[in-house]
Amino acid sequence: MTPETKARQLIDQKLEQAGWVIQDLKQFNLSAGVGIAIREFPTDTGPADYALFINRKPVGVIEAKKDSAGENLTVTEAQTERYASANLKWRADNAPLRFLFEATGQIIRFTDNADPLPRSREIFHFFKPETLATWLDQPETLRRRLAEQMPALPERNLRDCQVSAVTGLEKSLAMNKPRALVHMATGAGKTFTAITSVYRLLKFGGAKRILFLVDTRNLGKQAHQEFMAYTPPDDARKFTELYNVQRLTSPHIDPHAQVCISTIQRMYSILSGEPIDDSAEDISLNEVQQTTKQEKFVRYNSATPVETFDFIVIDECHRSIYNLWKQVLDYFDASLIGLTATPDKRTFGFFNENIVAEYSYEDSVADGVNVGYDVYTIETEVTQKGGQLKAKEWVDHRDRQTRKKRWSETEEDTVYTGKELDRSVVNTSQIRQVIQAMKTAVETKIFPTRKETPKTLIFAKTDSHADDIINIVREIYGQGNAFCKKVTYRSEEDADSILSSFRNDYNPRIAVTVDMIATGTDVKPLEVLLFMRDVRSKGYYEQMKGRGVRSLDADSLKRVSNSADGAKTRFVLIDAVGVEKSCKTESRPLEKKPGVALKDLLQGVAMGSRDDDTLLSLANRLVRLNKQLDDKAKARIEKHSGGIPIGELGKALINALDPDAIMQAALTQARASGITRSEDTLLPEEIEAARAERVAAACSPFDKPELRDEIENARREREQIIDHINLDQVTFSGFSEQAETEAKAVIQTFTEYIRQRKDEIAALSFFYQQPYRRRALTFDMIEDLHEQLSKPPLMLTTERLWSAYARVHANQVKGTTSHRQLTDLVSLLRFALELDGADAELKPFADEVDRRFANWIWRHNAQRGTAFTSEQTEWLRLMKDHIANSCSIAREDFDYAELADKGGLQKAWGMFGKELDTLMNEMNEELVA
Template identity: 85%
Template sequence: MTPEIKARQQIDQKLNQAGWVVQDLNQIDLSAGVGVAVREYPTDTGPADYVLFINRTACGVIEAKKDNAGENLTVAESQTERYATANLKWRKGNIPLRFLFEATGQIIRFTDNADPAPRSRELSHFFRPEQLAAWLAQPDALRRRLVDSMPVLSERNLRDCQIGAVTGLEKSLAQNKPRALIHMATGAGKTFTAITAVYRLLKFGGAKRILFLVDTRNLGKQAHQEFMAYTPPDDGRKFTELYNVQRLASASIDPHAQVCISTIQRMYSILSGEPIDESAEDISLNEVQQTVKQEKLVRYNPTIPVEEFDFIIIDECHRSIYNLWKQVLDYFDAFLIGLTATPDKRTFGFFNENIVAEYSYEDSVADGVNVGYDVFEIVTEITQKGAELKAKEWVDHRDRQTRKKRWGETEEDNVYTGKELDRSVVNTSQIRRVIQAMKTAVETHIFAARKETPKTLIFAKTDSHADDIINIVREVYGQGNAFCKKVTYRAEEDADSILSSFRNDYNPRIAVTVDMIATGTDVKPLEVLLFMRDVRSKGYYEQMKGRGVRSLDADSLKRVSNSAEGAKTRFVLIDAVGVEKSCKTESRPLEKKPGIALKDLLQGVAMGSRDDDTVLSLANRLVRLNKQLDDKAKARIEKLSGGIPVGELGKALITALDPDAIVQTALAAAKANGITRSEDTLLPKEIEAARASRVAAACAPFDKPELRDEIESARRDREQVIDHINLDQVTFSGFSDQAEAQNKMVVQTFANFIRQHKDEIAALRFFYQQPYQRRALTFRMIEELHEHLSRPPLMLTTERLWSAYARLQGGQVKGATIRRQLTDLVSLLRFALGLDGEGAELKPFADEVDRRFQAWIFRHNAQRGTSFTPEQTEWLRLMKDHIASSCSISREDFDYAELADKGGLQRAWGLFGSELDTLMNEMNEELVA
């Protein structure tokens, strides 16, 4: 079978799935259905691969290509256009065909010639004939209406930021941009803005149906309530009186619904045929890792075709559009509109950097839309330093899941750090001290005039931690059960009713949560947030802080907090774990599947379960278990696994599911079989085979029953130790500006050290010598300096120094949120010594090297009279990057991977000749010193 014939068969199959009747010319029967696709239809410029007839009238053409032409499919557009404007045999009139398709067996591109400035776009499947018939019956195409039919926006009941967002979105849609991002601060009214846009797209744009995607059922409920409450400015009726809004709770979409609200998890279930776990809709995708491949991929569903929605609005899109879930968005032929308060780099990239509205938290505070916040710190000795339980101490041991306790002796000395608190060790004194310090601060300092406890939300690490906090809160405050409640997905009481009471009633005054109120949920009366868990995800942390930013008028606040005077003007973030100072990343935790026991996951893998949920859940358990086991338990597992540490067993499972690695494995397998493939032309079965082989290799160790037994035994042995012996004490409690003295002390200690040791340490001599011996600075010198600084008693790590400067000098310090490199010590030294002049910024070393490199290469090109070639410039950039991470470059450094992979010293010499050494010397001098 030739590639052309194979592609035609796949095209025929997709046309049939979409409801087309496919016929050969000699068997043509246009009465066979609404839509008939006729193969090899004659025109005066040659036979067209397929001509599409709707209700007996020719309206479209398909140009078919073999699969390996997919990467150049746009080249065929001129050919498709030629057939569309040609004379068709037996056809009356010569009106150009409207609908143009180019297709391989894998890829479909589509152009609607009724669009303004017709532009092709990729589809996941062919449209149904009924859809083309509907479009033909309309006087204008959707994209034409977006240009010509949208009236000026009524500004009634809209804030300036909302006006800007709706007008910016409509301008983007009129330009036929497929993706648009609305970045608005929490509390600025993103959903209200979106509903305003939805109303206009339905009424004036003539949209058929719009999908409103959320990532938790709770947010779906909130969105539905806002649709029901919305009254448009030009009609006295509610939105839901004008348009049908369906909150999807099954696999069927109401044909009369014009707005459909669904979790992205449910929509994935419908399109993939994967049964939905109802509880999955309750957990934010911030709390799970979206799996990168699934046993069942999204596939064509004729009851929900690709044209089902004209627009898809993705609420909190920063957390719900990647990896597994992206398939849902790729399936539909729809404009994508993202809403988020906390975008990250992936979000900007996904939406093609098309930011149609940008309204920051700082803007919202300045406008009075949101309130500002103060940071109050509580530091305890054990939170900072941990503690030690000696052997033979009698303490409680508690099972994490059942919370069943046993009284027994500790077997050996147990030194634990603050990070292990509430995981392997629970120190009730530490929790009590934090809660007592919060109570004292709120009642005597933060909200001293209040007679009742302000509405307070506490973020806990785990469900078990939340229970410990609740018990101690009730004890410290001397209050009953109603005063403090847990609001998580696993709470014994109905979470929605507790949340409603927390929002609207006097009690509870304090709520403790792990995940449920972390993002999206609106609780305007909140005035205190207590962090008793650290958060490494920058976006997630901003979302958690956002729970307190909502403004609230005086009457509404007084309804739940009787002694409040005036409107809500601020909230206070109480930091009991250093969350404000910890380094934030944009990564997400692994998926958690606590409902399945570890032994069942192990047994399932051994019996052949290879779905992503099972594999990733087992990986997560093993990685987590590795942090909880002692060295003896780890050694026993490693011996039985053939030398693989328990943590590496988990990492291997994660790596096996890396989508890029799967593709590379599939490409290698195809090449080994003599088949030339690109990433775009790999077949699903080839990708699946590659995935299966990688997962099988990672799962192989678990075939051994003795290894599975040892892992399960280690899990059973792990218990929380309840430390009631080491009593904690608060070492600092105050607003963060009172910590300024500590940061000043750090900076002053650094300056004193530089002065005292300027003649002893090579890196310091480098900067003090005049003139600079610029070529003398090496990475080893920086390492030596770092070793001196980071040892006790100084403990001046690069991270700590950078953080101190950032908190003291704010705007003069750049890159405070990124992880430090050791070479950033160079920037710290220059800044401390004032070598860059008064008012200079403290910037990461790599940024400064980049700046100097641009100036150097510009000057060098000017002096030479001719520019470096593109390949020479690329090599100079590689050399610059090496200097940024290592302070200098020499001939020996060309053996390092990033340089060696490009051909090493031999290739560099071939490009620059004897000039290479001179260039290296110049770069070492001018980019570093």
């Protein structure tokens, strides 16, 4: 199969998935559907690869290129424009066509010529015909409305920073910039600003639907409440009285919803069809560490097409959108609007450095929007130096999950550091001393005039740590259960009701959390934050601090803290773990040596290069290559790596350089040598020795030359050198005298290959062991065999083999002019092995399936005594066509477009009932054997 043919097949498949009817020029029927794509449609400048018709009218063209064209599709835009402006045969009106596409099998670019200053953009998949029909009926495009029809913003009830954000965003959208970042300090009203923009985009921009992405389910509820409370400046009705707002809690998107609120996890579940555990939406993605196996890949979902949303507002656009979940955002043809209080370099990079509004925390304090804070430090000896337990000491041992205790002796001396507290070792005295010190400081130094404990939030390390803190807080304050509550996703009580009471009621006075109130959640009466966990991420730390910055008027504060003598003017951050002093990391680019070849990086590591730049660059290349390779290439690499996936090889290099892990390893090595050390007293040579040991372990797989070669070979298979220096010219065109000899040589090579490897290839084993393994033939087997045949040195593609047999056995070969399908390899195998006799014909696999189907259905009708109904017969033909393309059919195949569009498995089951599985088994056996 030529690259052009393969690309056309993939383009056809994507068009059909989107609901287009594909036709050849000789058999076109414009009444066959809303959208018709006609191949090779003639124009006065040559045939267009595809001409697109909507409701019988020509509206656009597709210029198809082979996949090797890659991302350079922009160079073909002039060609697409030429076809769109050409005179189409049989067309009276020769006005230029509006919708322009360039496509390979992998990449699609789209231009709407009705936009102001039309600009092409890459899209994940073709649009549905109904979408283009809707656009044609609109007097203006969305981008033209944004550029020309947005009225001035009423500034009543808006802060200056909010006015700046909305106007800056609309200016960016008017310039057709695909991504925009709004940087606003926590407490400055980001959500209110976003809702104002959403309202204007719906009312004046004519947006169809907007997705509002939130970090957690709890923040989704909070956002929904703000939409319900919002009253626009030019209408007395609430937002939700004007527009339908849906908070997604199931896979179903209401077709009438104009705003959808969702976590990105939920949106991935909708696109992929994979079920989602509700608890997955409860954890902030700032808390989730990415692993290679977590990468999320999406495929086209006709129920949720790429044009479902016009805009995506990403609230608290955390780092996970840039790696783990990025494909969910890439899927939709929507402008991205990011909202954050804590951007880093990666945030700026993702949003193309298009910062449409910037309002810092310092600005917000100066304006009185937020309050400043003081830092109060509590240090204990155990926190700083850790502790030691001697062997044979009688202590409690507690299960981390169940918290069940047993009283027994320690088996050996145990030395622990402050970093290990509340993970491997719990020192209740350390917790008690910190809580007691906090109580004393608040009552005597921080808020000495208060009669009640100010609203306080404690950040714990784990859920178990939170339970320990709660018990000790209640004991030290001499209070009951209502005084101190846990607000985490694992809390046995309803977390939302506790959080509501924490905001609005007298009790609880103190809340303990791990992650639920770490980002986004609004608790304005908070005046004390106690950190009993360290945080390495600068952005996440700023988010956590942001829980205390909200300003609050005197009356509102008095409602929950009666002895407060005025408005909230500050909050106090109590640092019990050195969180203010610890080194905070920002997201860092992994690619440090972009100009160094992968082969040289591999050789350098094998020769002993151990600097951060080399290791991080190699890690980045491996992680990136992992996303590009197919399963077979990955399996070959794992064979030489000792079973380690290529993505894990890269991840191991990154983890080896983790400063926290290096520090911990150095402390462990020091203890093993009998030396008592803390992080502050570790010697540089001890830290370097720990680093060297971790790095050596991560680099050891690359010592194997066969692994390095396999990785480089895999990369080379994915890339090509483009030679634009040596210009070619045709020296001969026509059949040579040696053509038949060469064709015979091709057939001989093919025949010898399959006879020599009959036991190695599953698809060949199927043919040599008939009839016992007839049911074992799968499309994957054929695909695997085709891959092995078509690569060097054999280069035996299905197209080349068919041509060779047509040259040598002209009288026996049919279908030489039709496009080859991968399943035609089945026919080639049967012919080469003479399974149907030496005089049998070689004809396309689909033709043989058609013949067998006709015999099967005639025989089946005769045995039943009654024929299948016309509707049943139509379904059986659809199933037959699927078998012709894929060699088999199973229940899960009813999700494919040609079957799903007719009602899928549910419809088929209603048609045939329990007989469906029997019919599928019969068809698999009789149509393919």
